[in-house]
Amino acid sequence: MLSTESRRRARKTNQKRIALIGLFFVVVLTLNFFNINPFGRVTEAIARPIWGTQSFLQEEIVDFRNVLKSKKALVVENNSLRQEKEERRHIELQLALLEQENSELRHLLGRNDEVQKVLAKVLNRPLTSPYDTIIIDLGTSNGIHVGDQVIALGDFAIGEISRVSPNTAQVTLYSSPGERSNVFIGPERIAGVAEGRGAGNFRASLPRDAELAIGDSVVLEQNETQVFGVVEAISRDAADAFQLVLFKNPVNIFSIRYVEVIRSQNTI
Amino acid sequence: MSLRIQLNILLFIAILFLPWWLSFLIALSILIIFDGYELIGWGLFVDGLYGNQLENLFNLQYVFTLSSALLLILGFMLKKKIIYYDRMRV
Numbered sequence: 001m002l003s004t005e006s007r008r009r010a011r012k013t014n015q016k017r018i019a020l021i022g023l024f025f026v027v028v029l030t031l032n033f034f035n036i037n038p039f040g041r042v043t044e045a046i047a048r049p050i051w052g053t054q055s056f057l058q059e060e061i062v063d064f065r066n067v068l069k070s071k072k073a074l075v076v077e078n079n080s081l082r083q084e085k086e087e088r089r090h091i092e093l094q095l096a097l098l099e100q101e102n103s104e105l106r107h108l109l110g111r112n113d114e115v116q117k118v119l120a121k122v123l124n125r126p127l128t129s130p131y132d133t134i135i136i137d138l139g140t141s142n143g144i145h146v147g148d149q150v151i152a153l154g155d156f157a158i159g160e161i162s163r164v165s166p167n168t169a170q171v172t173l174y175s176s177p178g179e180r181s182n183v184f185i186g187p188e189r190i191a192g193v194a195e196g197r198g199a200g201n202f203r204a205s206l207p208r209d210a211e212l213a214i215g216d217s218v219v220l221e222q223n224e225t226q227v228f229g230v231v232e233a234i235s236r237d238a239a240d241a242f243q244l245v246l247f248k249n250p251v252n253i254f255s256i257r258y259v260e261v262i263r264s265q266n267t268i
Numbered sequence: 269m270s271l272r273i274q275l276n277i278l279l280f281i282a283i284l285f286l287p288w289w290l291s292f293l294i295a296l297s298i299l300i301i302f303d304g305y306e307l308i309g310w311g312l313f314v315d316g317l318y319g320n321q322l323e324n325l326f327n328l329q330y331v332f333t334l335s336s337a338l339l340l341i342l343g344f345m346l347k348k349k350i351i352y353y354d355r356m357r358v
Binding site: 010050132177179 | 283284285286287288289308312313314315316317318319320321322323325327328329330331332333334337340341344345348
């Protein structure tokens with residue numbers, strides 16, 4: 001059993017500890033208030049080489065696995081890919097024609113659509129990142145700035161640069177909890193506000209009369225050529241003047257390995 | 269190598285590569301077994317690396333630092349009341 005004296009001493013020590021941590025609370029809240037993150041550069045300097053090595057090793061393992069595949073399996077895969085390529089070639093030709101026509105029409109209207117895209121490797125993604133963010137291997141040394149848009153798999157808008165250091169940048173996903181983006185939903189381009197729900201999911205509240213169907217596309221108000229999401233579910237209640245639309249970004253953010261950063265967007 | 273160092277190395281790996289809730293569980297086990305002062309440092313590390321002001325989290329970008337400090341305080345208070353820790357001090 002502890003004596004009264006030692007109990008008193010222990011209580012005092014505990015009070016000191018709690019007071020010290022309380023002071024620490026105040027310092028951290030002050031840093032948060034002024035949006036200062038003095039530890040960002042140090043932590044990124046520690047983590048970047050480790051993530052880089054992991055990414056390198058992952059690619060090497062995938063290559064090694066391919067070497068071990070049987071010849072028969074490779075022939076089957078090769079044939080199936082050839083067939084798929086042939087099918088896609090026709091679609092690509094049609095797309096190229098439409099793109100050319102679109103660009104000519106925009107040029108006639110005096111719109112300048114030149115964008116500078118830079119390919120970036122994803123170093124870290126959710127669920128490791130608790131804030132639903134992505135970390136990429138480009139930074140200010142590559143001309144990346146806060147607010148630059150990030151797209152994946154061609155033309156799917158996924159987020160914006162929220163923090164940048166010399167060699168890495170943090171991307172806040174549009175689907176991060178609480179993030180709000182102005183969007184157009186469905187073929188009639190009904191305006192709405194998409195609220196992020198994490199992991200590539202969104203919700204939007206629209207008037208009940210708005211005609212929508214599952215599978216309708218959702219685009220960003222600022223750039224209607226980039227797909228933002230696809231409607232997955234619609235919830236209507238007879239007593240409610242609004243309908244709840246749930247949609248999802250087609251990009252799987254848990255397995256994404258590369259993204260593109262749009263350095264400047266010169267649309268009118 | 270002591271258990272404390274092993275758990276801290278595991279926590280470092282978890283922060284960089286594993287889902288965040290696993291890191292949280294490892295941090296919690298450090299707090300239960302030891303004093304857990306280092307958790308504040310790990311909280312700063314996580315927030316320095318991933319911290320982002322999110323509206324749903326009251327625009328806090330130091331969620332893990334503050335949570336670890338709060339857990340430490342709770343730990344001090346609870347350990348005082350629990351007989352198991354009282355016996356360990358004797």
